[in-house]
Each structure stands twice: as structure tokens, then as C-alpha cells.
Amino acid sequence: MKKKVILYRDIPAPERQRLEAQCDVTFFDGINQDNQQAFVSALADADGLIGSSTDMRPELLDRAPKLKAASTISVGTDQYDLNYLAKRNIPLMHTPGVLNETTADTLFTLIMCTARRAIELSNMVREGRWTSNIGESLYGTDVHGKTLGIIGMGRIGYAIAKRGHFGFDMKIQYSNRSRKPDAEQDLHATYMDMETLLKTSDFVCVMTPLTAQTERLIGAKEFALMKKSAIFINGSRGKVIDEAALVDALSNGTIRAAGLDVFEVEPLSGDSPLCKLDNAVLFPHIGSATAETRLAMITCAVDNLLNALNGDLSQNCANLHLLNR
Numbered sequence: 001m002k003k004k005v006i007l008y009r010d011i012p013a014p015e016r017q018r019l020e021a022q023c024d025v026t027f028f029d030g031i032n033q034d035n036q037q038a039f040v041s042a043l044a045d046a047d048g049l050i051g052s053s054t055d056m057r058p059e060l061l062d063r064a065p066k067l068k069a070a071s072t073i074s075v076g077t078d079q080y081d082l083n084y085l086a087k088r089n090i091p092l093m094h095t096p097g098v099l100n101e102t103t104a105d106t107l108f109t110l111i112m113c114t115a116r117r118a119i120e121l122s123n124m125v126r127e128g129r130w131t132s133n134i135g136e137s138l139y140g141t142d143v144h145g146k147t148l149g150i151i152g153m154g155r156i157g158y159a160i161a162k163r164g165h166f167g168f169d170m171k172i173q174y175s176n177r178s179r180k181p182d183a184e185q186d187l188h189a190t191y192m193d194m195e196t197l198l199k200t201s202d203f204v205c206v207m208t209p210l211t212a213q214t215e216r217l218i219g220a221k222e223f224a225l226m227k228k229s230a231i232f233i234n235g236s237r238g239k240v241i242d243e244a245a246l247v248d249a250l251s252n253g254t255i256r257a258a259g260l261d262v263f264e265v266e267p268l269s270g271d272s273p274l275c276k277l278d279n280a281v282l283f284p285h286i287g288s289a290t291a292e293t294r295l296a297m298i299t300c301a302v303d304n305l306l307n308a309l310n311g312d313l314s315q316n317c318a319n320l321h322l323l324n325r
């Protein structure tokens, strides 16, 4: 008998057909108030789950007593509780690697846009406010030759640092749970504690996962340690920073500017104080959002689920170390 799978976001037809060839698929085009009840009912029989952008809290997954594997179309795994899944011996599959370069491109776009005030000045042109050559008060700051501090030198952190080192002649420094010999060798990156990094970087870029240890890693105290001229970039998860403290730091001139792809609550409300700040560049969580990379992530996630349901966890299992296998 075919395994029962819930697909909880839309994916291209050929990928859905690959799932349907092996599984009995129930489809939800995102989970919302209207279909929540039907989703909970479908959980009762589900062997597998695949999708993204929905918090799969334990109370919800308690309703899926037969669940054997979950596959998230993301590298970040924070929408699931890894320990809860491990207690039930359920693997969580994710999509590391395929999105590194695209996400690093996005993060570098944030670096460039904040440093050169690209969005603010583009808006000035569009709104007919470009009436004479811009003066000193609207000048940007250089990126090339500056110091780039990466907090969380993993796959994506490395890809950002590579751009800084080879493309922009930047000095790379990083803090991380462990030393990264490849970054030190290839990019001449210097390992240091977070406090030293915050004090000495021109650009501070956060690329850790969201975990109990990284939640609110950067708050008022950390912004106060940064240079007044520092530019802060967050591509990890919104909850890794204290957003209210960032608004204060940007409003009071504690730091120069910020470029953000992720927010405490997404989508960010247009009423957020961040939206009123010219020195904040705000992207709608588009780190991996190119056609090529999103397709690669979906293909990877479909493969991951099919493999996991067949007992093969050899690739891309995020909680393998916690499972009883």
C-alpha cells in the first residue's frame, strides 16, 4: 500500500507527480484558518509531511500518530522541534547546500544596498526628489577593503565571506561554535569571540540557525558594542535579534544602518517602526528566492522525503544525531 503524505504548500507539477508516483498525497495550499481543521484530520493517517512556512508545533504533530518522516523545503529547521521529533524517533529532512550561493548573493546585495544607500536614493529618483547633485549628507560608505565579521561561519556564512574576500578585498573575521580551518586557509579569516568581532567589524553579518542558544543573541548590549559606523546584516532568522533594540540602535545612531531579510514576525507589518527608517533596508525573506534555487530545494526535499520513507537517512537528515538508529 502507498504511504500517505501531506504536501502543505504548492510545488511544481513534475515534483508533485514524483511524490504521487510513490505516495498517496493530500495537498493543502498552505495552512490557514479555513483549512486548519481538514489539515488536522489528515494528520491522523499521515506517514509523511512535506512543505514549508508553517510552524509544526508538537501539539499539532501529536495529532499525527503514524508519522514516520517530515521534510522541510528549507535549510532552517526551526519550524519543527527537533527534540520532540527525536523522542518519537521521527527524522526531519532539510535542504542544506543547494541554496548557499543564492542566499550569499542576497546577503551581499543587502551589504551593498545598505552601504551605498541604494534603496533610499532610488526612491528619491522615482519620487522626483532628485533636483541637484547629491551632497555629503547622502553619501554612502565603501564596502571594498572593509572588515566583514560573520557570526555563524557555516555553509552560507562561508559563501558570503568568499564574496567579501575574493570580490571586495575585505578582511574576514568570524565567531562560531567551532573553528573553521577552510575559511582560515582559503579566505584568511580570523577566528575571535563575538564581543571582539562586534567591536572591530565594519559589517556584522549574522548567519546562525535559530536555536535555544541563538534566540536574541544580538540585543541592546551587542549593538552598543558595535562601531557607530557599523552596518548590521541579518540573514538568519528574525528571532536571533532583539528587533526593538535594533530599532533603537538605528534611530539613536548607535549603528549606521541595517540590512534585514528576516524578521521576528513574518510577513513584517507595514506599521513596523523599521519601515519608517531610511537606514534600514528590508527584504521579504528572499535569501533563496530565485527560480533555479527554489526548484533545487523542492527537488531535494521531495528526494529527501521519499528516501526517508524508504528508511534511507544517509543524506540531509537534520536530527540524525538525536535518533535511535
Ligand SMILES: NC(=O)c1ccc[n+]([C@@H]2O[C@H](COP(=O)([O-])OP(=O)(O)OC[C@H]3O[C@@H](n4cnc5c(N)ncnc54)[C@H](O)[C@@H]3O)[C@@H](O)[C@H]2O)c1
Residues within 6 Å of the ligand: 075, 076, 077, 096, 097, 099, 103, 151, 152, 153, 154, 155, 156, 157, 175, 176, 177, 178, 207, 208, 209, 210, 211, 213, 214, 235, 236, 237, 261, 262, 285, 286, 287, 288
Ligand atoms: N534568509 C534566508 O532566506 C535564509 C536562507 C537560508 C538559510 N537561512 C538561515 O541561515 C541558517 C544557516 O544556514 P547554513 O546552511 O549556513 O547552516 P550551517 O549549519 O552550515 O551554519 C550555521 C553556523 O552557525 C554556527 N552556530 C550555531 N550556533 C551558534 C552559536 N550559538 N554561536 C555561534 N555560531 C553558531 C554553526 O556552528 C554553523 O557553523 C539557517 O539555519 C537558516 O535559519 C536563511
Ligand SMILES: O=C(O)[C@H](O)CO
Residues within 6 Å of the ligand: 052, 073, 074, 075, 076, 077, 099, 287, 288
Ligand atoms: O531556511 C531556509 O532555507 C530559508 O530561510 C528559506 O525558507
